[in-house]
Amino acid sequence: MGKPLIRLGGIGFVPALLLYFTVPAGIAIAAPVNVSLGFDSRLTNNARKSFQDEEVDVESRLLLGIGHSSDTGRCNSDLLAQARYEYWLDETFDPETVGYVNFIADCSLGSNVVWRIEDYLDDVLQSSQSAGTPDDRSQKNIFRTGPIATFRLTSVDDLVLSAFYENTEYREPSFTDGERYTANIGWNHAFSQSFTAGLGASAERASLDTDEEIDKITVSVPITKEWAATRIAGSIGYSQLETSFVDRVQESDGVVGSFSLLRDINPTSTLSIEASRELTDQTSDFDVRFGEVIFDLEETSAVEVSAIQVKLEKRFGAGSSLAGVLFANQTDYLDIGNQETGEGARIEYIQPITRQMDARFEGTYDARSYTVDETEDQGFRGVAGIDFRLNSQLEMISQFGFERRTSDVETRGYDEAWFLFGLEYNL
Numbered sequence: 448m449g450k451p452l453i454r455l456g457g458i459g460f461v462p463a464l465l466l467y468f469t470v471p472a473g474i475a476i477a478a479p480v481n482v483s484l485g486f487d488s489r490l491t492n493n494a495r496k497s498f499q500d501e502e503v504d505v506e507s508r509l510l511l512g513i514g515h516s517s518d519t520g521r522c523n524s525d526l527l528a529q530a531r532y533e534y535w536l537d538e539t540f541d542p543e544t545v546g547y548v549n550f551i552a553d554c555s556l557g558s559n560v561v562w563r564i565e566d567y568l569d570d571v572l573q574s575s576q577s578a579g580t581p582d583d584r585s586q587k588n589i590f591r592t593g594p595i596a597t598f599r600l601t602s603v604d605d606l607v608l609s610a611f612y613e614n615t616e617y618r619e620p621s622f623t624d625g626e627r628y629t630a631n632i633g634w635n636h637a638f639s640q641s642f643t644a645g646l647g648a649s650a651e652r653a654s655l656d657t658d659e660e661i662d663k664i665t666v667s668v669p670i671t672k673e674w675a676a677t678r679i680a681g682s683i684g685y686s687q688l689e690t691s692f693v694d695r696v697q698e699s700d701g702v703v704g705s706f707s708l709l710r711d712i713n714p715t716s717t718l719s720i721e722a723s724r725e726l727t728d729q730t731s732d733f734d735v736r737f738g739e740v741i742f743d744l745e746e747t748s749a750v751e752v753s754a755i756q757v758k759l760e761k762r763f764g765a766g767s768s769l770a771g772v773l774f775a776n777q778t779d780y781l782d783i784g785n786q787e788t789g790e791g792a793r794i795e796y797i798q799p800i801t802r803q804m805d806a807r808f809e810g811t812y813d814a815r816s817y818t819v820d821e822t823e824d825q826g827f828r829g830v831a832g833i834d835f836r837l838n839s840q841l842e843m844i845s846q847f848g849f850e851r852r853t854s855d856v857e858t859r860g861y862d863e864a865w866f867l868f869g870l871e872y873n874l
Contacts, residue, residue, distance in 0.1 A: 496863055568588045
């Protein structure tokens with residue numbers, strides 16, 4: 448319960464739940480909606496994550512979660528959402544209502560055309576140098592919609608056309624919002640039942656509320672290949688990006704691409720790899736797809752960002768499981784010449800104790816470096832907890848956690864220990 452249970456949200460500028468229930472009625476009634484209520488309290492010895500003058504406080508949260516999936520033939524949708532009310536007993540931080548939404552819906556408009564709607568809302572850090580307190584966080588909402596048209600040219604050739612409108616907004620007015628228009632065209636040729644390749648091109652314009660405009664053209668070669676236990680997909684291409692602000696124009700270009708691999712090593716082990724390199728800006732969804740990437744929200748320049756994540760999952764007997772992740776990323780702010788790099792590892796182990804009780808252990812290590820001030824930070828987070836299912840609807844959660852951050856800048860370092868207790872009730 449250190450993370451949200453099921454997630455729901457709404458900042459006010461895009462009411463995602465209203466959006467969800469206004470998609471055609473066949474979606475909303477196709478399956479029952481899963482609803483959960485939760486409450487937790489977390490006692491911390493360093494609420495402000497400060498390097499000195501540590502303050503003890505208790506953070507309490509009320510949670511309302513909603514989950515729903517459906518496929519009625521003409522339309523399908525997935526929703527995972529949570530709304531949270533957060534309150535600090537000694538008023539270290541102001542009370543606030545925040546949330547999470549991950550929603551996607553596709554509706555068929557004919558034999559060749561599908562209309563897609565997506566909405567994503569979650570917390571984001573204002574900077575990777577910040578400690579992660581409520582004062583250091585914002586909420587980022589990305590809404591995207593548009594048609595996808597697929598035409599069968601021959602028995603082995605497809606032509607895919609799509610156009611999307613995207614709106615990105617942050618909770619704080621001081622951060623840069625933006626609108627994005629994207630047009631894509633792609634040709635795919637099936638060389639065999641297991642191998643497909645083609646050509647693709649896209650044109651994109653992002654208009655930021657600072658009056659800055661970012662135009663990008665990309666050409667690429669996508670491929671997919673499948674074996675009995677392995678699937679790879681990816682693309683390699685070239686992007687040209689132009690940033691315009693008042694009478695200043697700056698151009699950037701470079702090789703871009705993406706790669707994903709999913710392999711079933713054996714019946715109980717799975718390996719996955721995700722990697723991407725893009726020319727974009729901080730209003731894009733790159734930090735959504737790669738959660739370890741943290742954009743500096745004070746900067747409005749175009750960025751060249753690369754990220755890779757390798758994940759190994761192993762299931763053991765009696766229901767225990769182990770998951771390990773290695774990650775690395777690099778962000779270059781093209782207009783100002785700053786670079787941030789990050790790498791680290793995360794591990795999670797779950798061990799059933801009884802039919803109703805599980806023990807859970809988590810550990811994360813990350814290191815970051817910054818060229819703007821030639822400094823480095825290192826962080827460690829460990830969590831141990833017990834999940835106890837009182838019955839089929841009610842679950843009790845208890846966790847103990849410790850965080851440490853060291854830095855070349857003394858004021859960015861801190862130690863924090865905390866204990867959390869919570870309940871979740873599924874209606």
